[in-house]
Amino acid sequence: MLTPATPPDTLRDAQFGRLRSLLAEVLPGSRFLARKLAGVRPDDLRGPADLARLPFTTKPELAADQAEHPPYGSALSFPIERYSRLHQTSGTSTGRPLRWLDTPESWEAVLRCWQVSFPVMGLSPADRVFFPFSFGPFIGFWSAFEAASRYGALVLPGGGMPSTARLRFLIEHEATVVFATPTYALHLAELAAKERIDLAGSSVRMLVVAGEPGGTIPATRRRIEEVWGARVFDHYGMTEIGPVAVEAVDTPGEMILLESEYLCEILTPDGTDPVPDGEYGELVLTNLGRTGSPLVRYRTGDLVRLATTPDPAGRTWRRLAGGILGRADDxxxxxxxxxxxxxxxxxxxxxxxxxxxxxxxxxxxxxxxxxxxxxxxxxxxxxxxxxxxxxxxxxxxxxxxxxxxxxxxxxxxxxxxxxxxxxxx
The missing domain is CATH 3.30.300.30 (ANL, C-terminal domain)
Known part of the structure; x- marks a missing residue:
């Protein structure tokens, strides 16, 4: 099993072994990947230099494919009968949401990312984890909710109630961890002040924020931590890729890439060359375990910078200094x-x-x-x-x-x- 302490050479060999296995499994059924990777043999992919043989995938390309082959596009690896879950993006960058399906096996790969993340963040099975959001098709907190339950934590669903009721629910059930967007964490704090609810004196010890920038913007982070009296942990993921990176308890302001589940490249904005560690570039991701509709060399559009200092815990997975620094198209x-x-x-x-x-x-x-x-x-x-x-x-x-x-x-x-x-x- 790959862990955050796996030696780099062992990690790289395992990553490319998983990539070869994944492509051998999904290429026969995925019309989308079969078209993109025509002429590429999985066995030829042995190391980082071989990735240049694979074309990039972009969100507009996926949106166009779903428009041409409604409702789910041609990226499915298997017959529709094998799929058990539907989620979709917010649609803010393409104008219409991407719909994304998972088989039970690929959903397990998504949950595995969270299972790896929880101990890195310091989340314990003894925690009471509150999810104050409506359970619509947004994937992030659905996956965290199910993964936290399997982890052994007491999960507290906050759907179907107004924000003020959620605050009282949080207090009554003595939640210790809250999952929210940075914006909603601040909105709850605003309401708490009006309702004379003492969030800073509550049982909440940590907030996991995701879905938008803020967790690693110092001013936003400080404001959330001050009004809640709790530590903020930033998390990064995408509906079409999965949970990708998480802040560790001992590296505030940085996020660790979950390299057991992804091949991660940091490339120049034109996508031609890797950038040296410590320089800004675009994050490009390849799935290794989400077989239902995996993405190969997916251009996230997110700008990042790899940390250059040694990991304080001796982890070998790379870290993003400052988290997600912005979007190229923003x-x-x-x-x-x-x-x-x-x-x-x-x-x-x-x-x-x-x-x-x-x-x-x-x-x-x-x-x-x-x-x-x-x-x-x-x-x-x-x-x-x-x-x-x-x-x-x-x-x-x-x-x-x-x-x-x-x-x-x-x-x-x-x-x-x-x-x-x-x-x-």
Whole structure:
């Protein structure tokens, strides 16, 4: 069994052995992979240099395939009768969600990722794990919920109730771990303050956040930890790939790649060359165990940087310094300046009186314009807050941005992935 301490040479040999076995199993049934990998023999894939023989897979390509072969596309490895689970993406980047199916065997591979992650995070079978979200088709917390139950923890479902009821449920059942998006963790804290519920004094000792940036944005992370009085652990995954990386208890601000289940490449933005450790690049992933509809050399669009310092626990799996640093397609070009939404969040979240915010990018003129709405917490001065945020953005990003106040309670709150970036065309 591969563990985080498996020697690198043993890990690499095992990874490529699993890749050869996976392709030999799924190529006969997957029309999608058979077309993409025509002429490639699984036995020829022996090491990292051989990956260049495999073409990339992209999300727009998957979306086009599902549109051409509805409803599930041609990437299924087996007849539809073998599949037992359906999940789908949020659809925020492609305009329509990707639908993803799993067989019982490939679902086990997803759960195995969480089973590896829990001890790395320090989650114990003695924990009481609360999932305050509606059980729709979003995969992340479904898989964590089932995996935590198998791990031996007491799992507490929070679907089908309003947020205030979820807070009381959390307190009554003495939850010790909460899974949520960073946005929803902050929204629950906002409601708790209004309801005079002392989250910082509750039994919650850790929050596992996923689904959007925030867990490794220092200002957002500090704010969540302060209002909850608990440690934040960031987690990264994708519906179409699975759970990929997790923060370890002894490496705050970094995430460990689950290299027992994925071949992970960090490539230049054009996808041509690996980048040296410590430099920025795009994360490219290949499934090793999710046989139901595996992806080969999947371009995630997520920008990362490998840590270069030794792992304090002697683990050999590589680590992402700062977690997910941004998305290549989220870059905003405004008057000759290039920035990512995470850079704005890192500034806005320093202000504890910002209850919520939203970014508007106006493309209707010859040059794009950027405007930020900030909603003050109850009882605070919106115009003064907007002026302070605008000054901080100007001082740090070195250009002027219009910042306007929003009325208390006017900006949307999100239970799952937040949509704070609005483009006007």
């Amino acid at each position: 870059m905003i070009h405004v008057r000759g300046n290039n920035l990512y939404p995470a850079a704005i969040e890192a500034i806005v979240r320093r202000f504890p009186t910002v209850a919520e915010y939203r970014i508007h990018v106006d493309h209707t003129g010859p040059l794009a314009d950027l405007r930020i709405e900030v909603e003050p917490a109850d009882g605070h001065d919106g115009p003064a807050l907007a002026e302070s945020v605008g000054r901080a953005v100007r001082d740090e990003l070195l250009f002027r941005v219009e910042v306007t106040p929003a009325a208390c309670g006017s900006l949307p709150r999100f239970e799952l992935k937040a949509r704070r970036l609005v483009h006007h065309k």
